[in-house]
Amino acid sequence: MSGFKEDVQAAIPALRRYARAVTRDADVADDLVQDTLVRALRSQHLFHGGELRSWLYTILINLNRNRLRTLARRPPVTAIGENDAPDTTGPEGGGRDIERALTGLVEEQRTALLLVVLEGLSYRQVAEVQGVPIGTVMSRLARARVQIKAFLDSERPVLRRVK
Amino acid sequence: MKNNDLPVTEEELHAFVDGELPPDRREAVETWLATHPEDAARVGAWRAQSESIRARYLDVAAQPVPPRLNVDRLNRAVHSWNFIAAAAVIAAFLIGGVAGWAMRGAPATASAQNDMEILARQAIDAHKLFVVEIRHPVEVPGVQSEHLSRWLSKRVGYPLRLPDLERLGLKLVGGRLLPSHSGEGAAQLMYETASGQRFTIYCAKSGTPNAAMHYKAGDKTASAVYWVDGNMAYVVSGAAERSQLWEVAETAYEQMERGAPFAERDS
Numbered sequence: 001m002s003g004f005k006e007d008v009q010a011a012i013p014a015l016r017r018y019a020r021a022v023t024r025d026a027d028v029a030d031d032l033v034q035d036t037l038v039r040a041l042r043s044q045h046l047f048h049g050g051e052l053r054s055w056l057y058t059i060l061i062n063l064n065r066n067r068l069r070t071l072a073r074r075p076p077v078t079a080i081g082e083n084d085a086p087d088t089t090g091p092e093g094g095g096r097d098i099e100r101a102l103t104g105l106v107e108e109q110r111t112a113l114l115l116v117v118l119e120g121l122s123y124r125q126v127a128e129v130q131g132v133p134i135g136t137v138m139s140r141l142a143r144a145r146v147q148i149k150a151f152l153d154s155e156r157p158v159l160r161r162v163k
Numbered sequence: 164m165k166n167n168d169l170p171v172t173e174e175e176l177h178a179f180v181d182g183e184l185p186p187d188r189r190e191a192v193e194t195w196l197a198t199h200p201e202d203a204a205r206v207g208a209w210r211a212q213s214e215s216i217r218a219r220y221l222d223v224a225a226q227p228v229p230p231r232l233n234v235d236r237l238n239r240a241v242h243s244w245n246f247i248a249a250a251a252v253i254a255a256f257l258i259g260g261v262a263g264w265a266m267r268g269a270p271a272t273a274s275a276q277n278d279m280e281i282l283a284r285q286a287i288d289a290h291k292l293f294v295v296e297i298r299h300p301v302e303v304p305g306v307q308s309e310h311l312s313r314w315l316s317k318r319v320g321y322p323l324r325l326p327d328l329e330r331l332g333l334k335l336v337g338g339r340l341l342p343s344h345s346g347e348g349a350a351q352l353m354y355e356t357a358s359g360q361r362f363t364i365y366c367a368k369s370g371t372p373n374a375a376m377h378y379k380a381g382d383k384t385a386s387a388v389y390w391v392d393g394n395m396a397y398v399v400s401g402a403a404e405r406s407q408l409w410e411v412a413e414t415a416y417e418q419m420e421r422g423a424p425f426a427e428r429d430s
Contacts, residue, residue, distance in 0.1 A: 009234040013224035020223045034232055035297045041241045046334055046357040058358040066295045098215040116181050117213045118220055123183055138174050145209050
């Protein structure tokens with residue numbers, strides 16, 4: 001079964017990218033990927049063919065949900081301070097805007113959007129990963145996009161005043 | 164609106180942005196957008212969002228993978244972790260000991276209902292404590308099922324049968340020993356789906372009379388179904404819908420009942 005290990009290894013860059021987007025922290029993201037890999041290697045006997053990448057995303061998403069649950073029981077480590085206002089100049093500013101917009105989404109919507117937009121999964125694959133019908137994936141996408149747009153619009157008060 | 168305009172749904176607009184439309188509908192949407200500036204603006208905004216997300220994160224995948232994520236290395240570690248598992252056993256006893264001590268104040272004369280409530284709560288707490296474990300979810304892995312059932316039966320003081328839940332897509336992860344509410348041994352069996360959703364079955368001796376299955380609604384992280392059969396109480400816990408928990412409980416019940424090697428119970 002050396003093919004399995006190689007396929008898992010090949011999926012790591014994509015897993016790191018996705019993990020970075022959901023955790024916003026490089027170290028936490030790699031911890032999450034490492035736990036995902038360990039879980040996958042230990043559960044190799046549970047993988048009965050199909051799409052390995054989708055299976056790995058599913059594991060990662062489950063682990064991340066556990067992580068968020070644990071975090072929710074603790075007081076926040078850092079608070080967003082006054083000086084943390086978005087830097088709207090330059091490309092980095094745009095990157096931070098979208099990061100913050102993503103953070104504001106509920107988990108299921110963020111997952112659906114990132115899997116489609118960033119990871120290039122089809123609606124059908126996302127439906128499998130999330131264990132819901134395709135119609136649910138589409139409504140999650142739609143709600144995510146509406147909310148991101150609202151967030152980004154409100155971040156630009158100058159534009160908001162233009163009727 | 165012109166008559167020959169094909170009606171385009173909002174769903175199709177999203178599918179258009181995500182490249183999920185068949186070619187003929189793609190054309191229809193393009194035609195539609197040319198005459199519907201508001202929809203065109205929305206589509207433009209969604210595309211810009213996608214671009215920002217990609218611009219922000221795409222390069223992460225191009226960065227070199229750190230050595231700690233090397234699959235061969237992790238694989239070797241996975242297979243040597245059994246030796247480290249001893250440390251987890253000690254931790255489990257410490258945690259379990261504290262839980263048992265905390266429960267010592269429970270009145271011995273509590274009614275059967277209360278007794279079951281306490282037991283179910285304890286089982287749910289144990290479920291929450293261990294399902295989040297990645298490396299040490301159990302003391303004895305499911306592959307050693309014979310040893311597991313022998314050991315737990317001995318410590319719990321009842322011949323335990325490990326139910327086979329493969330039919331429901333659940334694989335036995337393994338089991339561990341915990342202190343029960345009466346200070347004896349209780350067994351926790353853990354199962355999981357291919358995607359990592361976990362269920363536990365908690366088995367402990369109980370002085371309460373037989374009880375039919377009860378559902379105990381918990382929070383988002385775990386609810387439970389429990390019952391008493393003979394002098395054993397069982398609690399199936401999981402973060403799942405009531406119907407799914409019920410199915411797991413019934414499948415487990417059938418097997419633990421039918422397969423139990425001792426027909427007569429002392430009563």
